[in-house]
Amino acid sequence: MSKFKWMMTVLLALSMIAAACGDDDDADEVASDSASTVEEENEDSAEEEPAEQEEAVEEEPVVEVETDELVLAFDANGDGTVTIGVAAAGPRDDNGYYQSLVNFAEDFSADNGFTPPIVSDNIGPAEAAQAMSDLAQQGVDILMVGASEIAEPLPELTEQFPDIFWYCNCGAGFQELPGLAQATDWGAAVHYTAGVAMGGVLQSQGSTSAVFLGCCDINFEVEAYNATVFGLQSVDPSFTMEYVGTGDFPFDFDNSANATAALTNAKANGATLVYAYLGGALDPVGQLATDEGIAVFSAGPADVCERDIQWTGGVVFDGGSYAAQALRLIVDGELAEGSTYDFPTEPGLNGGVLCNGDADAQALIDEAFGLLAAYDGELMGALGGISAEAYAGG
DSSP states (O other): OHHHHHHHHHHHHHHHHHHHTTOOOOOOOOBOOTTSOHHHHHHHHHTSOHHHHHHHHHHOSSOOSOHHHHHHHHOSSOSSSOOEEEEOSSOTTSSSHHHHHHHHHHHHHHHTTOOOOEEEOSOOGGGHHHHHHHHHTTOOSEEEEOOGGGOTTHHHHHHHSTTSEEEEEOTTOOOOOTTEEEEEOOHHHHHHHHHHHHHHHHHHHTOOEEEEEESSOOHHHHHHHHHHHHHHHHHOTTOEEEEEEOSOTTTOOOOHHHHHHHHHHHHHTTOOEEEEOOSTTHHHHHHHHHHHTOEEEEEEOTTGGGSSSOOSEEEEOOHHHHHHHHHHHHHTTSSOTTOEEEOOOOTTTSEEEESSOOHHHHHHHHHHHHHHHTTOHHHHHHHHHHHHHHHTTO
């Protein structure tokens, strides 16, 4: 714990430096209790000012402190530089959730003159302990764990390698540990806004049928799917969305052959919109849907509307954007090892986005975000029920 106390002393000093530079829009810290309910975890998030968080995302995506100060804060092995390790459950080049975290680590390291990050990808739950142990032994100072599905070994690993600063982008949440800083989001709220966006597109099309392409009915998929359907049907109760698993259990989001075959079948059955809740199979589905004239939404990346594939929209929960925000909070002393930050659901950070400029659909999305910001009781109760049902089985 002496390393942790020293780190916190440095981080508090850095927060004063950041404040002197005019960093007035830092996101509020929300430390979650692992025993609290979904509603309690997200109540604090909803109380934050959306405008402040959006401004922080757009204007300060990366920590604005000197490189030598970052070295002082994070150089665990005393070699005079910072090396970031990234442990990703999927392919580093998926053009989606996992690649966004890898890209952030690469860009941040290059911008600060650090050594290139060391990336271990395609890590399955069974080999997570060995893969992350191997990564930790390569001289990394910060180890970013890309998803909660490979977080199970962290209680032992954070004790085995206490000098490393461990961060988990645990969207589905993980137990709090003394040696782990983590960030989460609320999948039900994020996907409610996505469902509203998709409902707006179906309404503009004059159609009613959509398909959700996922992996294998994992609990966080169940939460995402049910919340998307809830948002979709809040636009029009007649809208339908079928869930189709395209991979093998567990965590196989990369089966392009199965995913594209499922899309072809869905189109034949009348679907006019597809949500690709996928990893390595994301782009193949996006390209096929574009070629076939089907509206298509991506899962994860924030820059979806700037890509070569003509995505109709996206569901943003970008690992790189989250990591950039989390690192700034860490340097400012607002996110420490042993605590959790719950990202709110708000425009500019996460949730449903449109790329096609549909004004009517955009108005529906704005209304959905407004209900979340106002902490609408009926809506929160419904989303809380969706999350509780999804995770009831563990």
